[in-house]
Amino acid sequence: MPRSPLLLLPGLLNTRRVFDPQVEALADVADFTIPELWHHDTMAAMAEAVLASAPPTFALCGFSMGGYVAFEIFRRAPERVERIALIDTQAGPDSAETAARRRGFIEQTRIGRFHGIHPTLLPQLVHPSRVGDESITRPLLDMASEIGGDGFVRQQQAILGRADSRPLLVEIDRPAVVIVGRHDLVTPLPRAQQMAADIANARLVVVEDSGHMTPLEKPAEVSAALRRWLTQ
Known part of the structure; x- marks a missing residue:
């Protein structure tokens, strides 16, 4: 079977490592492009950078913030998108409370208080049963450190400015x-x-016993759902 060009778009404070399990599991059906999404401070700039280095047509998969970028890519170049996967993301804007929290994170980071993902935030990101699982939490902490405060601020600004x-x-x-x-x-x-x-003929896959970080928390289930989507 020929392999499909597949763009994998990571989330906030995530590098390509967030998709390591999927890259391993789907290597027989996909050729991967995984861009860095922390060099630009608008969704438009992120989308244009991704499109500039992407194959002519591709399957598009966005996780969390990557889903926001996926929407912007589809808005700009729908003819290049063969199929779309959306993982732990949303189409609507932030609530006023969430937007205010993002602005607070930006201000704290600008005064030198960026410490990556603080361990107290892990219960918001992963299922309670995995808060102590270093095979999941260590990659999260390491990815955040790699991206750093400046990248975090750019990503948060892009998220705040995204379209509905x-x-x-x-x-x-x-x-x-x-x-x-x-x-x-x-x-x-x-x-x-x-x-x-709201998406015609979309399939919903609910992953049991998982929090927000399903690609890392439940890699086999996510990879199986993506394989079915890629090959259907």
Whole structure:
């Protein structure tokens, strides 16, 4: 079977390592491009940078913040997107409370208080049963350190300035899958259900016993869902 060009878009404070399990599991069906998404401070600039280095057409998969970039890519170049996968993300804007929290993170970072992902934040990111699992939490901490404070600020600014992508959902007429952890506290299940309902023929995959970081928490389930989506 020929391999599909597949763009994997990481989330906030994530490098390509967030997709390591999927790269290993899907190497027989996909050729991967995994861009760095911490060099630009708008979704437009991120999307244009990704498109500039992407194959002519591709399957598109965005995790968390990467989902926001995926929407911007589809908005700009729908003819290049063969199919789309959205993992633990959302189409709507931040609530006022979430936006204020992001601005607070930016201000704290600018005065030199960036410490990556503080361990107290882990219960927000992973299922309670995995807060002590270093095979999952160590990559999260290491990726955040690699991206650093400046990259974090740029990413948060891009997220704050993103468009509301809910009106875009009805325009997505490609094979689509929406994957979400049952216990995702960052982009909760109801938002995934709404996205899947608004995208024509989208398949919803709910990953049990997982928080927000499903590619790392439940790699086999995420890889299986992506394989079905790629080969259907």
